[in-house]
Amino acid sequence: MRRVYAIIILLLTTSLACGLITTSTTPTSVPTQPLPTIAPTDTPSAKPTGTQALVAEVTSTAAAQEEPTKTPYPTSALDNALRDEINLIQTQVVDERGLQPRDQVPVVLLSPTELRQNVVNDFLADYTDEENADDVYELSIIGLLNPGFDLRDLYINLLSEQIAGYYDNEMKEMFVVQGQGFEGPERLTYSHEFTHVLQDQNYDIENGLNYNDDACEADTERCAAIQALIEGDATLSEYTWYQYYATAQDQQQVIQYYNSLKSPVYDSAPAFLKDDFVFPYHQGLTFVQTIHDQGGWTAVDAIYKNPPVSTEQILHPELYPADTPIAVDLPDIASSLGTGWREVSRNQMGEWYTYLILARGVNQSANLNDSTAQSAAAGWGGDEYLVLHNDSQNSTAFVMKTIWDTTNDASEFSSALQRSLNARFGVNAAQHGDTLTWEYSGGYSTLYLSGDTTIWIITPDAPSNQIISGQVTP
Numbered sequence: 001m002r003r004v005y006a007i008i009i010l011l012l013t014t015s016l017a018c019g020l021i022t023t024s025t026t027p028t029s030v031p032t033q034p035l036p037t038i039a040p041t042d043t044p045s046a047k048p049t050g051t052q053a054l055v056a057e058v059t060s061t062a063a064a065q066e067e068p069t070k071t072p073y074p075t076s077a078l079d080n081a082l083r084d085e086i087n088l089i090q091t092q093v094v095d096e097r098g099l100q101p102r103d104q105v106p107v108v109l110l111s112p113t114e115l116r117q118n119v120v121n122d123f124l125a126d127y128t129d130e131e132n133a134d135d136v137y138e139l140s141i142i143g144l145l146n147p148g149f150d151l152r153d154l155y156i157n158l159l160s161e162q163i164a165g166y167y168d169n170e171m172k173e174m175f176v177v178q179g180q181g182f183e184g185p186e187r188l189t190y191s192h193e194f195t196h197v198l199q200d201q202n203y204d205i206e207n208g209l210n211y212n213d214d215a216c217e218a219d220t221e222r223c224a225a226i227q228a229l230i231e232g233d234a235t236l237s238e239y240t241w242y243q244y245y246a247t248a249q250d251q252q253q254v255i256q257y258y259n260s261l262k263s264p265v266y267d268s269a270p271a272f273l274k275d276d277f278v279f280p281y282h283q284g285l286t287f288v289q290t291i292h293d294q295g296g297w298t299a300v301d302a303i304y305k306n307p308p309v310s311t312e313q314i315l316h317p318e319l320y321p322a323d324t325p326i327a328v329d330l331p332d333i334a335s336s337l338g339t340g341w342r343e344v345s346r347n348q349m350g351e352w353y354t355y356l357i358l359a360r361g362v363n364q365s366a367n368l369n370d371s372t373a374q375s376a377a378a379g380w381g382g383d384e385y386l387v388l389h390n391d392s393q394n395s396t397a398f399v400m401k402t403i404w405d406t407t408n409d410a411s412e413f414s415s416a417l418q419r420s421l422n423a424r425f426g427v428n429a430a431q432h433g434d435t436l437t438w439e440y441s442g443g444y445s446t447l448y449l450s451g452d453t454t455i456w457i458i459t460p461d462a463p464s465n466q467i468i469s470g471q472v473t474p
Helices: 013-021 080-097 112-126 129-141 151-159 184-203 213-218 220-244 248-260 271-303 311-315 350-359 370-377 407-425 462-472
Strands: 107-110 165-168 173-177 341-347 380-390 395-404 430-432 435-440 443-450 453-459
Touching: 080 184, 080 220, 107 112, 112 151, 112 165, 112 173, 129 151, 129 341, 129 380, 129 395, 165 184, 173 184, 184 220, 184 248, 213 220, 220 248, 220 271, 220 311, 220 350, 271 311, 271 350, 311 350, 350 370, 350 380, 350 407, 370 407, 395 407, 395 462, 407 435, 407 443, 407 453, 443 462, 453 462
Parallel strands: 107 173
Antiparallel strands: 165 173, 341 380, 380 395, 395 453, 430 435, 435 443, 443 453
């Protein structure tokens, strides 16, 4: 399963940030409840900093023949006014964030339609129909999607809904929308995206942080934590830019944009996906803000030398960096199930997705309240899960082994999952020693609890469940 934010380039940054900005009175604290809107000022607030750093002049396709961009679209050169605006924002971000640019980054102007198509084309090149089908097998068996859901179509529509601009760390280019003005929302977005440029040039997102397609497909949990660091950093940076550099007009336009924002595709998306999409911005911001409060941007920069490795660390900053995931290894199971079975995925669920399973399933009657789900997912120590599928039979199997910090944590999760599965499967669990079983129309599930370990299995029938159980339980 690819985490949603691992395949979707930043799209709703401005709208999500606006929602937080208009409920926060200062960029140095994370809002936990709505607060009064920031009042527009006549001039940007003075910010006590060191000497402003000079930023390399931006370019466009037509203006940079010596360094051509890779976009397939013809673009117009930046006019002097826009060039000056962009250079000013870059200088301001460098000044407040404290990272120095190392190379010139082309700024590519695209129409709204071209910008959306650019993003969709990038997405489709990396996400096949087969990968889509496998993701749906996985997300449906753990209860987050209905079987047969058209996830690929949703992604494409979501990618096309809100795009103000983005930085592509593979192409090393900044894409900016043209033809609809470079106003407060676009300027705010640019401050966020230029922070990504500085991150990439100083820490190398793809190789230095090992945040790339192959690495993230193999370890979604680690990449979820890296993404939260990157986006939390950029979100705090844009807060700071808004506080100290946004003009009264910027602030008014941002607030107007937020108040008139409509995002029907995002609003109608499955519950888990909406939460998962904002995880790197909201929870990532809380994580970065906590570190920043302890030592400013210097402390944030130090994280890149020892990045977080789990969503547990993001959700509980006090556990970073000492509390690392416990290694869990499941055996090869597909071959033991018989002909036609294949391993769809092998990965880590992590504390965040464990919470989503308990609180954001497609069957609303099976969802626990947030505090119960959060408490049950906390205490996660490490896990590994497998999803297996038989294409000829259209059958899916799932097993997840989790080691918890304490036996009480394991017991709490087991009780919470039991409540959820009773509602989801429409039958109360039967107790057989240390194992709970559910036999329901179309499936068979077991939950094993022993000490600090839980093992959850879902199969099409009891014999398949027994085969898997025999290999993974003591």
